[in-house]
Amino acid sequence: MKGKINETTQNNPFLPELARIISTHYLTKDVKFFQVRFSDMEKALSFRYEPGQFAMVSVLGAGEAPFCLSSSPSRPGLLEFCIQKKGTLTNALFRLRENDLVGVRGPYGNGFPMGDMEGKDVLIVMGGLGVAPLRSVLLYCLDNRDLFNRVILLHGARTPSDMIFRDEFMALKERVDLECFLTVDEDDTGTWKENIGVVTTLFPKLKKIDPSQAYGLVCGPPVMYKFVIKEFIQLNIPKNQILMTLERRMKCGVGKCGHCAIDYIYTCLDGPVFTYWDVIHMRELI
Numbered sequence: 001m002k003g004k005i006n007e008t009t010q011n012n013p014f015l016p017e018l019a020r021i022i023s024t025h026y027l028t029k030d031v032k033f034f035q036v037r038f039s040d041m042e043k044a045l046s047f048r049y050e051p052g053q054f055a056m057v058s059v060l061g062a063g064e065a066p067f068c069l070s071s072s073p074s075r076p077g078l079l080e081f082c083i084q085k086k087g088t089l090t091n092a093l094f095r096l097r098e099n100d101l102v103g104v105r106g107p108y109g110n111g112f113p114m115g116d117m118e119g120k121d122v123l124i125v126m127g128g129l130g131v132a133p134l135r136s137v138l139l140y141c142l143d144n145r146d147l148f149n150r151v152i153l154l155h156g157a158r159t160p161s162d163m164i165f166r167d168e169f170m171a172l173k174e175r176v177d178l179e180c181f182l183t184v185d186e187d188d189t190g191t192w193k194e195n196i197g198v199v200t201t202l203f204p205k206l207k208k209i210d211p212s213q214a215y216g217l218v219c220g221p222p223v224m225y226k227f228v229i230k231e232f233i234q235l236n237i238p239k240n241q242i243l244m245t246l247e248r249r250m251k252c253g254v255g256k257c258g259h260c261a262i263d264y265i266y267t268c269l270d271g272p273v274f275t276y277w278d279v280i281h282m283r284e285l286i
């Protein structure tokens with residue numbers, strides 16, 4: 001699964017395109033949603049990407065960093081990001097308002113193999129900021145519902161207030177073509193009616209899965225991977241059908257600087273999506 005470098009950035013891979021913030025709001029106390037559109041309308045409509053790919057987002061004078069595309073390519077025109085406040089760049093991004101400009105270059109990375117998943121069950125397990133890339137997969141599956149068999153979502157957060165896109169997922173629970181289970185470690189509202197417990201406590205609620213016909217996708221805080229992968233293995237999902245996105249420090253995003261290299265793997269090109277099969281052969285990956 002090699003990453004594809006967008007044609008327009010191929011000549012000068014470091015040149016961002018200007019994009020305007022169309023809307024922005026807080027999703028949790030330290031995570032903000034950004035909806036942006038390239039200023040060049042032709043670029044906005046022709047920009048193609050796969051769920052799981054990322055873009056480099058920049059603010060003049062503050063720097064640039066990689067962020068997953070949280071929107072679905074099935075909804076062209078607008079790009080969506082879900083960004084946690086961390087340091088210099090993200091603080092600058094949080095100060096921006098609607099109509100302000102950012103730089104965007106990409107898309108980069110390999111993305112999820114959506115074509116291979118067609119006709120199969122897609123079991124998506126997300127926690128914390130892992131929502132960012134997996135929301136794109138989920139929306140893509142729902143927008144192309146006929147292409148996939150069962151679509152199952154297990155989403156965990158520390159508390160209801162920490163659940164990114166909580167209202168969106170609560171609304172999705174009403175869909176009959178999505179099996180959606182939400183959980184929190186603890187309820188800080190006193191009004192939470194869904195499951196309480198870590199995300200793996202949701203697995204016993206699943207109807208029987210035919211593992212050979214299922215893909216298991218996981219993204220979340222590092223501690224989650226080990227336990228969720230154990231559940232996938234217990235369900236007998238083949239190792240090459242267990243997929244995860246992994247983060248590494250990145251600078252260029254296009255395989256030039258070596259910041260993201262592990263042995264012969266450049267996570268910006270060969271990732272950020274890896275199979276469990278890749279991971280057990282590259283022990284440093286998780």
Ligand SMILES: Cc1cc2nc3c(=O)[nH]c(=O)nc-3n(C[C@H](O)[C@H](O)[C@H](O)COP(=O)(O)OP(=O)(O)OC[C@H]3O[C@@H](n4cnc5c(N)ncnc54)[C@H](O)[C@@H]3O)c2cc1C
Nearest residue numbers: 065066067068082083084086087088089090132247248249
């Ligand atoms: C492929 C990829 C996709 C990403 N997608 C998202 C996303 O959708 N949403 C999101 O909020 N963030 C995402 N990130 C992480 C994001 O790029 C960093 O949080 C960002 O660089 C922070 O920039 P900053 O200037 O605000 O913070 P800095 O000032 O650079 O750093 C602040 C703190 O965060 C730590 N840090 C910075 N980058 C990383 C990293 N990659 N891994 C671990 N610690 C780090 C630093 O050590 C420091 O302690 C992604 C990273 C990668 C590699």
Ligand code: FES
Nearest residue numbers: 253255257258268
């Ligand atoms: S980020 Fe520069 S080589 Fe991957």
